[in-house]
Amino acid sequence: xxxxxxxxxxxxxxxxxxxxxxxxxxxxxxxxxxxxxxxxxxxxxxxxxxxxxxxxxxxxxxxxxxxxxxxxxxxxxxxxxxxxxxxxxxxxxxxxxxxxxxxxxxxxxxxxxxxxxxxxxxxxxxxxxxxxxxxxxxxxxxxxxxxxxxxxxxxxxxxxxxxxxxxxxxxxxxxxxxxxxxxxxxxxxxxxxxxxxxxxxxxxxxxxxxxxxxxxxxxxxxxxxxxxxxxxxxxxxxxxxxxxxxxxxxxxxxxxxxxxxxxxxxxxxxxxxxxxxxxxxxxxxxxxxxxxxxxxxxxxxxxxxxxxxxxxxxx
Amino acid sequence: xxxxxxxxxxxxxxxxxxxxxxxxxxxxxxxxxxxxxxxxxxxxxxxxxxxxxxxxxxxxxxxxxxxxxxxxxxxxxxxxxxxxxxxxxxxxxxxxxxxxxxxxxxxxxxxxxxxxxxxxxxxxxxxxxxxxxxxxxxxxxxxxxxxxxxxxxxxxxxxxxxxxxxxxxxxxxxxxxxxxxxxxxxxxxxxxxxxxxxxxxxxxxxxxxxxxxxxxxxxxxxxxxxxxxxxxxxxxxxxxxxxxxxxxxxxxxxxxxxxxxxxxxxxxxxxxxxxxxxxxxxxxxxxxxxxxxxxxxxxxxxxxxxxxxxxxxxxxxxxxxxxxxxxxxxxxxxxxxxxxxxxxxxxxxxxxxxxxxxxxxxxxxxxxxxxxxxxxxxxxxxxxxxxxxxxxxxxxxxxxxxxxxxxxxxxxxxxxxxxxxxxxxxxxxxxxxxxxxxxxxxxxxxxx
Numbered sequence: 001x002x003x004x005x006x007x008x009x010x011x012x013x014x015x016x017x018x019x020x021x022x023x024x025x026x027x028x029x030x031x032x033x034x035x036x037x038x039x040x041x042x043x044x045x046x047x048x049x050x051x052x053x054x055x056x057x058x059x060x061x062x063x064x065x066x067x068x069x070x071x072x073x074x075x076x077x078x079x080x081x082x083x084x085x086x087x088x089x090x091x092x093x094x095x096x097x098x099x100x101x102x103x104x105x106x107x108x109x110x111x112x113x114x115x116x117x118x119x120x121x122x123x124x125x126x127x128x129x130x131x132x133x134x135x136x137x138x139x140x141x142x143x144x145x146x147x148x149x150x151x152x153x154x155x156x157x158x159x160x161x162x163x164x165x166x167x168x169x170x171x172x173x174x175x176x177x178x179x180x181x182x183x184x185x186x187x188x189x190x191x192x193x194x195x196x197x198x199x200x201x202x203x204x205x206x207x208x209x210x211x212x213x214x215x216x217x218x219x220x221x222x223x224x225x226x227x228x229x230x231x232x233x234x235x236x237x238x239x240x241x242x243x244x245x246x247x248x249x250x251x252x253x254x255x256x257x258x259x260x261x262x263x264x265x266x267x268x269x270x271x272x273x274x275x276x277x278x279x280x281x282x283x284x285x286x287x288x289x290x291x292x293x294x295x296x297x298x299x300x301x302x303x304x305x306x307x308x309x310x311x312x313x314x315x
Numbered sequence: 316x317x318x319x320x321x322x323x324x325x326x327x328x329x330x331x332x333x334x335x336x337x338x339x340x341x342x343x344x345x346x347x348x349x350x351x352x353x354x355x356x357x358x359x360x361x362x363x364x365x366x367x368x369x370x371x372x373x374x375x376x377x378x379x380x381x382x383x384x385x386x387x388x389x390x391x392x393x394x395x396x397x398x399x400x401x402x403x404x405x406x407x408x409x410x411x412x413x414x415x416x417x418x419x420x421x422x423x424x425x426x427x428x429x430x431x432x433x434x435x436x437x438x439x440x441x442x443x444x445x446x447x448x449x450x451x452x453x454x455x456x457x458x459x460x461x462x463x464x465x466x467x468x469x470x471x472x473x474x475x476x477x478x479x480x481x482x483x484x485x486x487x488x489x490x491x492x493x494x495x496x497x498x499x500x501x502x503x504x505x506x507x508x509x510x511x512x513x514x515x516x517x518x519x520x521x522x523x524x525x526x527x528x529x530x531x532x533x534x535x536x537x538x539x540x541x542x543x544x545x546x547x548x549x550x551x552x553x554x555x556x557x558x559x560x561x562x563x564x565x566x567x568x569x570x571x572x573x574x575x576x577x578x579x580x581x582x583x584x585x586x587x588x589x590x591x592x593x594x595x596x597x598x599x600x601x602x603x604x605x606x607x608x609x610x611x612x613x614x615x616x617x618x619x620x621x622x623x624x625x626x627x628x629x630x631x632x633x634x635x636x637x638x639x640x641x642x643x644x645x646x647x648x649x650x651x652x653x654x655x656x657x658x659x660x661x662x663x664x665x666x667x668x669x670x671x672x673x674x675x676x677x678x679x680x681x682x683x684x685x686x687x688x689x690x691x692x693x694x695x696x697x698x699x700x701x702x703x704x705x706x707x708x709x710x711x712x713x714x715x716x717x718x719x720x721x722x723x724x725x726x727x728x729x730x731x732x733x734x735x736x737x738x739x740x741x742x743x744x745x746x747x748x749x750x751x752x753x754x755x756x757x758x759x760x761x762x763x
Contacts, residue, residue: 074436
């Protein structure tokens with residue numbers, strides 16, 4: 001028998017008054033992966049994740065989670081956990097008491113050991129007995145993740161979990177999510193941090209104005225993508241500028257074309273990968289050393305910008 | 316080395332709704348973790364004892380508060396003074412802080428979605444929150460009652476209490492009646508708590524939601540000061556904060572007590588039902604929800620106003636209660652009864668030969684406004700001449716009182732002479748000067 005997908009959505013539409021938050025969404029997420037959901041503000045990410053958590057019910061369409069059909073609000077199969085719009089914590093409780101109270105509320109039998117384990121996993125052992133009131137946003141996010149871990153989730157839904165995380169905290173959260181997926185769970189998360197998504201996700205779904213404009217593996221997204229902007233630093237800027245101008249498929253961008261800061265000695269070129277290869281070959285032939293060649297924005301971010309701009313202009 | 320959750324996938328926790336019991340405990344944990352709730356509990360369990368014990372030792376007593384004049388005579392007056400104060404101020408504020416915030420706190424903290432995912436039942440969340448807030452309120456009310464009683468008994472002692480018609484209650488009877496009075500006060504507290512739940516659900520983060528019970532109680536307290544028809548007065552749930560005074564008369568004024576408690580319970584059911592109705596229809600996907608003014612008025616306020624009108628109509632039909640309830644006959648009867656009881660008390664203090672109320676045959680002749688106005692209603696212009704007979708004495712004893720009758724039926728009778736009877740605040744006894752029970756005393760006109 002085939003293993004059911006973590007999420008299977010068909011024709012999901014969700015409106016809030018006159019606002020169409022999700023517009024006939026079809027989505028398949030296989031089990032055992034980290035699936036990213038990206039989109040501009042108001043694209044419908046939180047609504048989609050909220051549907052998965054059972055916080056709302058779709059107006060139209062069908063939704064299956066972990067192989068079980070979901071039809072009513074607050075109905076969700078066992079094993080779904082997570083948060084949207086922040087981890088939702090009570091400032092007067094300590095981290096440990098927060099988890100203990102939640103564990104008692106859910107009645108799942110998580111004891112002191114499991115609570116300590118969850119706190120350790122997210123790196124909050126040292127502040128376990130501190131009140132949440134004094135926690136930074138990043139610490140709250142990690143505590144929210146710990147609360148979700150206590151339920152031993154098969155589908156973990158996280159809305160902007162990287163918000164407020166410092167590099168160490170981010171590394172810790174990435175580690176937790178990676179281990180969870182390695183153990184067979186599925187993680188669906190939204191983020192505005194493209195680097196996080198690229199580091200974590202095997203697949204992404206891009207939403208724009210309530211519609212899916214892309215869903216699939218990151219590699220497929222890169223392959224489908226058009227030209228990218230690259231920073232080019234060489235040993236001879238003048239020659240590099242001349243060669244780039246003469247290479248077919250490569251366009252030199254000036255200050256007004258780029259959104260990033262352009263340092264002295266740095267060229268910004270826009271090209272597809274084959275044209276970029278040709279540029280490097282020619283520079284080498286001209287005895288120009290290539291010291292740096294890197295995308296100005298990540299492929300995912302570029303694709304995100306391109307696809308969402310297309311969607312906006314099509315409306 | 317830190318431990319990790321091993322193999323989280325195989326044993327998922329089923330997503331069944333959390334039981335009301337678990338939700339109730341969760342809500343209690345949250346409530347009692349708040350410093351303001353802890354502070355309130357501490358204050359309610361300690362402050363009344365200190366206040367009552369301290370005031371009981373003073374010569375200047377809070378005579379404006381019912382039973383205040385007896386605070387240094389018996390420890391059972393203290394909890395009644397506290398009850399009078401609590402009904403006016405403390406209980407409405409306590410219900411505001413607890414019930415008025417129990418739903419709004421989730422809005423303020425942005426925790427609704429988190430709670431919904433954890434509990435997975437609107438109904439159970441509502442039940443758990445309502446029960447938890449009522450529990451906290453009960454703990455606070457119990458603290459006020461127990462603490463003030465302990466303070467009174469420790470400070471003054473468990474002695475006889477003079478009732479509102481002058482009769483004496485034994486210490487045991489006083490204790491029981493004090494307890495009953497506080498139980499009666501739970502009814503309007505419940506009603507205000509239900510109003511708090513309604514405000515908390517309907518108005519979200521708005522400060523008005525938090526303040527609603529206090530505002531409603533204040534408005535109703537002001538209304539009680541007005542010369543309203545008795546039917547309307549009884550239809551207000553806060554009347555139960557006054558009606559307990561009828562427990563301290565003989566016979567007990569059970570009619571007003573039962574009616575006011577029943578009104579409170581109806582208010583509790585209706586307001587809680589409205590809160591539940593609004594809660595079940597709330598859109599929790601809207602994060603900026605701050606209540607809907609239109610819905611609050613149509614679903615929240617109008618039915619309660621309708622309840623007041625309906626209850627007034629029922630009471631007006633079922634009881635003779637269209638006027639103020641304060642008539643010349645009732646004032647005279649009440650004063651005569653109180654005077655007879657207090658005369659016996661004074662006789663006992665002075666070690667004079669004992670007399671009975673029947674032997675005294677006290678009668679009163681009261682006029683209002685010098686007979687120039689209608690002889691009914693509240694006012695401080697009631698003047699009464701009290702007459703009585705002593706066994707073996709042919710002359711009729713007479714004393715004059717000025718009565719300040721408030722619209723809730725309570726009055727203060729202020730003796731105007733003769734000096735030997737009621738004209739001075741102390742009487743000379745073989746043991747020395749003692750408070751004169753007939754110089755100034757509280758009474759109560761039954762409004763029904």
